[in-house]
Amino acid sequence: MGLSWQQGPLSTGAIGHFLTPESLPERLLYAERLRRRMRVKFNDTFIADSENVILLHEPGRYPVAYFPSEDIDAQALVPSGKVTHHKDLGDTAWYAVHAGDRTTERAAWEFTALPEHAVDLQGRIAFAWRAMDAFYEEDERILGHAADPYHRIDIRNTSRRLEVRLDDHVIARSEHPVVLFESGFAPRWYVPRADIDETRLDPVEGQTFCPYKGLCDYYDIGEARRAAWSYRNAYQEADRINNLVSFEADKVEVYLDGERLHPEPGQNVISHGVDRGLDVDEVKPH
Incomplete structure (x- = not known):
């Protein structure tokens, strides 16, 4: 579990409740700097390497790591022209990920019309976990999903x-x-x-x-x-x-x-x- 997955406090199946006089929004998203070096490997190449990752906790999802675009190999992202809409964060532009002789479609995304309260994610890219070869913290592979600092x-x-x-x-x-x-x-x-x-x-x-x-x-x-x-x-x-x-x-x-x-x-x-x-x-x- 973490903040937003399984029975976490921000999940749709939370087992506790906030002690507030007024009802909270039905969906609460939480973004926080991870404060760990994180890297992404694709086709045996590290295509992202950052100490400035933002972790997004979204109801019903594992935490997702968002990398600043300047910490990503510019040649690795190929705009697909596909745009979808996120119910909380607006338009979502999709990328194919490319390295060497390999390309995977719809393997990364970026929010391009963020509301003012979500500008922390501006200019940041997330990678589909299972579309990549591996994610690392320092030199150790992280399995399953981005490590959740609120899981114990x-x-x-x-x-x-x-x-x-x-x-x-x-x-x-x-x-x-x-x-x-x-x-x-x-x-x-x-x-x-x-x-x-x-x-x-x-x-x-x-x-x-x-x-x-x-x-x-x-x-x-x-x-x-x-x-x-x-x-x-x-x-x-x-x-x-x-x-x-x-x-x-x-x-x-x-x-x-x-x-x-x-x-x-x-x-x-x-x-x-x-x-x-x-x-x-x-x-x-x-």
Whole structure:
């Protein structure tokens, strides 16, 4: 999550509310200087390199990085003549991106008729994330979307008793689960595999990708489809849940200290999917 995605405060599915005497606009956009060097690679060439990136948080979207035109290789942008209209920011001119022997249509855009209150984006270009080869902060590739400074993960050990059941069968029972708190989401409870009857877990094909935790594998439990998941090679920042298993409270019975858990706001996550051209071997060392 962040300011505007999933259940963030500026998203359309926000789980909290602003304590103001008057109603806020239905849509709030937020722009902020990223304060990190960011680069864009296309066809093995860095076509943008800037320490002056503006990050735009827009309801229902991941944050998008906007580069000043002077920090972009002028030969990389080819006007397409295509203009669309953004409901908040006005006319949007589109570019093909070109480098070497490769060109991708509608791979970048610029707002050309910004309202006065949005001039921070004047003269700035954004690149379609999946149309580019890679985005970097300094020399490290950033996966999934631009890093959101308002996204946080906290992982805590606990001695609370967690039990998972399905059709009177005990799937898991643990007195030392791990709880993961992630910005805007309901707590997620992870169980060591030693406390799970793994004969009940049937691995399924297909993975999702979290830019903060890594690739996620899923399991069926009986007739309950994709009722459990695990980050078998979690990123170092989330290493404490590496290879642990979490369970969907709306698909199996999950009890915490004897009280059954039920889905709550923030429980359902809109998965990102895997980046264009991103494979498992590339994600693991990240």
